[in-house]
């Protein structure tokens with residue numbers, strides 16, 4: 578619903594503070610899909626009606642049926658994405674995609690095979706990449722670029738609000754064309770992207786409490802709306818966890834819930850500003866039968882050069898800092914989220 582001031586809001590659902598997704602439609606008549614708006618990638622894919630019966634992850638999600646859409650255009654080019662955590666394979670199709678009520682004729686991928694890991698845990702059906710065209714696989718023009726070329730947006734930016742409380746409604750909001758003052762306070766602090774073509778910035782350090790501990794000589798931080806957590810080089814994260822007294826077990830780093838209130842804040846030095854996360858921002862506190870479990874929402878991930886070493890600031894960072902992605906000026910802005 579383009580409320581005529583050139584900004585288009587899409588409400589997001591928050592699933593356990595780890596998955597934030599919104600609804601789009603593909604085809605005529607509209608076939609609905611829940612997608613993650615992912616700044617770390619630049620392709621749109623959804624499960625296909627023709628996915629293999631052995632792909633469990635496919636059958637537990639909404640699937641696109643080309644035969645039911647009269648605006649479908651065949652393409653058939655092969656498609657595959659290799660994620661760190663799994664892979665997606667399929668073929669390209671073209672149809673009308675509606676995002677926030679804006680129609681675009683879009684080339685997207687019909688996924689015919691989805692690796693069970695991690696997609697059986699996905700509450701969303703697919704991914705709508707909000708990255709730059711040069712990140713797009715098969716050189717497909719991304720959705721946001723197709724929307725920008727329609728000149729319907731007030732500004733060539735999009736903004737993301739992620740709620741921190743799964744009971745809060747809405748669980749989040751994507752705004753195309755501007756920002757939503759209902760979800761942030763104070764001013765935006767902007768920093769240029771490290772290079773044109775990726776939603777990443779130069780980070781000047783990571784401190785724990787008052788002590789600068791990592792990335793003191795500078796490193797790269799990817800601002801990734803499609804990642805649940807914060808990841809950093811495995812050696813740095815394990816050093817950080819030792820400082821927090823966290824133990825690594827099969828499902829991540831855990832701390833004793835009794836110690837949570839004494840934990841130090843972790844601060845990311847970006848663009849001349851300090852962005853701190855306190856313990857309630859980076860601890861996932863789950864009350865379970867056998868007692869409370871407190872997970873530290875940081876993960877070690879070694880991304881090989883030339884891309885890495887990098888830190889990835891995901892949903893738990895964005896939930897604290899409302900984020901504006903500015904394609905006009907190739908910069909990212911942060912304001913304190915409400």
Ligand SMILES: CC(C)(C)OC(=O)N[C@@H]1CNC[C@H](C(=O)N(Cc2cccc(Cl)c2Cl)C2CC2)C1
Nearest residue numbers: 613615617618658659695696698699803804805
């Ligand atoms: C190189 C290239 C392939 C472009 O890299 C990427 O696409 N990199 C993507 C960067 N953003 C996060 C993406 C991701 O990890 N998932 C999986 C995921 C994330 C959170 C929770 C769940 Cl359940 C899942 Cl399945 C996609 C859903 C966004 C990978």
